[in-house]
Amino acid sequence: MATRSSSSDGALPVVDLAPFFLAGVGDVDAARARVTEAVREACMSTGFFRVVNHGLPTELMARALELSAAFFALPDEEKAKVRLAEGSSSAPLPAGYARQPAHSADKNEYLLVFNPELWLNVYPAEPAGFRNALEECYAKLTALGLLIQDILNECMGLPPGFLAEYNADRNFDFLTPLRYFPATSAEETNGICAHEDGNLVTFVLQDDVGGLEVHRSDGWVPAEPVEGTIIANIGDIVQVLSNNKFKSATHRVVRKPGAHRHSLAFFFNLHGDRWVEPLPQFAGNVGEAPRYRGFKYGDYMQLRMRNKTHPPSRPEDVVDITHYAI
Ligand SMILES: O=C(O)CCC(=O)C(=O)O
Numbered sequence: 021m022a023t024r025s026s027s028s029d030g031a032l033p034v035v036d037l038a039p040f041f042l043a044g045v046g047d048v049d050a051a052r053a054r055v056t057e058a059v060r061e062a063c064m065s066t067g068f069f070r071v072v073n074h075g076l077p078t079e080l081m082a083r084a085l086e087l088s089a090a091f092f093a094l095p096d097e098e099k100a101k102v103r104l105a106e107g108s109s110s111a112p113l114p115a116g117y118a119r120q121p122a123h124s125a126d127k128n129e130y131l132l133v134f135n136p137e138l139w140l141n142v143y144p145a146e147p148a149g150f151r152n153a154l155e156e157c158y159a160k161l162t163a164l165g166l167l168i169q170d171i172l173n174e175c176m177g178l179p180p181g182f183l184a185e186y187n188a189d190r191n192f193d194f195l196t197p198l199r200y201f202p203a204t205s206a207e208e209t210n211g212i213c214a215h216e217d218g219n220l221v222t223f224v225l226q227d228d229v230g231g232l233e234v235h236r237s238d239g240w241v242p243a244e245p246v247e248g249t250i251i252a253n254i255g256d257i258v259q260v261l262s263n264n265k266f267k268s269a270t271h272r273v274v275r276k277p278g279a280h281r282h283s284l285a286f287f288f289n290l291h292g293d294r295w296v297e298p299l300p301q302f303a304g305n306v307g308e309a310p311r312y313r314g315f316k317y318g319d320y321m322q323l324r325m326r327n328k329t330h331p332p333s334r335p336e337d338v339v340d341i342t343h344y345a346i
């Protein structure tokens with residue numbers, strides 16, 4: 021079976037998941053093992069890779085991004101209707117439409133979509149079909165998250181099903197269609213500042229504008245738009261569990277002049293009550309000192325959220341995973 025599991029598109033490693041969607045064609049086990057090895061390599065280097073044959077039809081991805089662009093092109097007062105009345109949600113970031121506050125260095129607006137089965141979402145009435153496309157993407161991205169989680173489990177040499185059991189609650193994930201404003205000057209290009217995601221893994225679908233970049237030993241490398249492909253980045257939870265063997269990718273979005281950029285980011289998360297610390301397989305069992313103290317995932321999320329809602333006055337007050345580093 022032809023597999024591009026360890027190839028590269030010139031910049032990013034490409035992981036071809038086709039062997040996980042096929043049964044009984046050639047030596048599937050060997051093909052899956054090669055994919056797993058490609059994911060392991062990508063995780064040990066930067067934690068950032070491109071995924072193909074991931075289970076989301078190209079047509080669905082294109083449709084979701086087009087409908088998202090049509091939604092964000094609506095007048096501000098229409099978009100503002102797509103959220104609950106002030107005070108009716110205690111969530112720090114309620115479902116629906118929001119724009120980054122003026123003081124934020126991040127320059128984008130977004131729609132926050134939780135698991136549709138929770139009935140928490142506020143959907144735009146327009147454009148027609150947007151809700152359907154989001155719900156279809158949500159279901160497929162959840163399936164992709166579960167598959168990548170199983171592959172990570174294998175890469176990390178954990179007992180079968182360990183991560184699936186550790187992270188069995190799908191009510192903490194979310195999907196965010198995003199729109200970045202065009203850059204207004206050569207200096208003002210920040211769409212999202214350099215950061216690492218706090219979660220397990222994030223998937224990004226993007227239009228053809230570009231701007232997402234990963235930081236590697238060779239500098240900032242663009243995740244060029246390639247139709248039908250999904251960018252995956254590993255988050256802090258995996259970095260901590262693996263005691264720094266697997267990397268939480270540092271990435272950012274740079275705004276381009278003259279064009280809005282649209283993306284859909286899906287955050288595959290963890291229940292807030294879960295305890296996160298280096299696993300013995302990466303620490304005590306192999307004679308390595310743990311590089312992080314343990315923490316409750318929800319506590320870390322709260323600290324990160326505070327950064328967003330109460331902007332830290334000094335850069336050194338920003339909480340990231342180094343907060344728990346030993
Ligand atoms: O929109 C993108 O391409 C990436 C978004 C991102 O990094 C984030 O929301 O954490």
Ligand SMILES: [Fe+2]
Pocket residue numbers: 215216217222271
């Ligand atoms: Fe991110």
